[in-house]
Amino acid sequence: MGAFHAYDIRGIYNEDFDKEIAYKVGYFIPRLLNTDKVLVGRDCRLSSDEIHDYLIEGLTDAGADVYDLGLSTTPMVYFATATYGFKASVQITASHNSKQYNGMKVSRENALPVGYDNGLSQIKDWIDTNEPMPKSDKKGEVYQKEIKQEYVDFLLKYKGDYSNLNISFDLSNGMASLFARQLFGDKPHYIYDTMDGSFPNHEPNPLVQKNVQALKELVQKNKSDIGVIYDGDADRVMFVDENSRFISPDLIIALLAHYFVDERHLSGLVLQDIRSSKAVPEYLSKMNCKVETWKVGRANAAIKLREIDGVWGGELAGHYYFRDFFYSDSGLLASILVLRVVSNLKAQGISLSQAMSEIEKYQNSGEINFRVEDKQGAMEAIKAHFLSKEEPTSIMDFDGYRVEFEQWWFNIRPSNTEPYLRFICEASSKDLLENKINETKEILFSQFNASM
Secondary structure, three states: OOOEOOOOEEEEEOOOEOHHHHHHHHHHHHHHHOOOEEEEEEOOEOOHHHHHHHHHHHHHHOOOEEEEEEEOOHHHHHHHHHHOOOOEEEEEOOOOOOOOEEEEEEEEHHHOEOOHHHHHHHHHHHHHOOOOOOOOOOOOOEEEOOOHHHHHHHHHOOOOOOOOOOEEEEOOOOHHHHOHHHHHOOOOEEEOOOOOEOOOOOOOOOOOHHHHHHHHHHHHHHOOOEEEEEOOOOOOEEEEOOOOOEOOHHHHHHHOHHHHOOOOOOOOEEEEEOOOOOHHHHHHHOOOOEEEEEOOOHHHHHHHHHHHOOOEEEOOOOOEEEHHHOOEEOHHHHHHHHHHHHHHHHHOOOOHHHHHHHHOOOEEOOOEEEEOOOHHHHHHHHHHHHHOOOOOOEEEOOOOEEEEOOOEEEEEEEOOOOOEEEEEEEEOOHHHHHHHHHHHHHHHHHHHOOEO
16 A cells, blocks of 8 residues: 555555545545544545545445545645535545545544644555454534535635736636636646646646746736646646746745735734745745744644644745645645736736746755665765865754755755655855755765666
């Protein structure tokens, strides 16, 4: 069962998990989260209907009532979980993965994530050890729960006047298609705006640049002020500027201050992940915001933002979290706020690229993946090498290492699921950046048999 991961259950359907596993996950969730009512949503993947049916069969055989949202974005499931006080919910999705994948994102009360360390490992253990699964004396009921309009109404509270903007959207044939036209109207330019779980145009992962190419061309063709692209389940969003240049998602954390600070006068704690640019806290400090750095992934970020009562936060992967949204992430809400900022900037004669040039001050490698068997040994070697050459200004030792120096920094962290090390580096100049990347490659290739 290779589908149980740090943040969710996910894998190639009928290889890493199947309908029988979906049934068992459903059966054990009520026991794990001590509830007899479970909320369920699903994305449009071709296997989602079958997983949905077997998951619900397991839930109801365990005696739990199911409240079925039908087709949903993942953030809509978070919204319904928190709004209606459910102690358990499941969204059937594989997020940004390609069509052969599927999975389940499990949440508990207040839409807090259930990851491997706080529940999924227990379900896996019950399944692995063939824990008895007697059917409940009273089979649970299934109720259809329709909240789409309520969710749209919630999002519209944050929408600005975008009438001065020329916007291009790529909905990736994913779940953003459920709501985009209701939220943004018919004036913007849309591509791939019908739900299709075979993802016929590109994989629903906007971090991979070939998947953003069609949006870049659309922005250029229509002379748009901004391009917006969502992943498959609409919990992530990314942007390109009016020059069709992709904007590194971590920098959007800083841009969002123009809504929270300038419009709402909310300064306070902001969350970033350990891979985020040094430019983010530097920019936000000028706006009286203090940035907290934490581990990668919703299972960490949503809990941390609640713990520090942060106003908002974000990740390099394009997740953005909001106190206003139960400390959870929403691609649609993030895009609504970013468009509001861009509209206000345009009214002042400032383009998106000009605004981003005020934030982006460093040369960044982006995340580089190295295939390494001895991940811990390689991490220690990289850290020791650079510390032997230069005095650090900061060392963070969670989620791998982030080591900062006067003119540059790096983060090296292990993949949770694969024999990969993920390396990211940022420097004050392109030459310095290339030197540090080459030093890292030399150590990994010569001492650890790494490949890329």
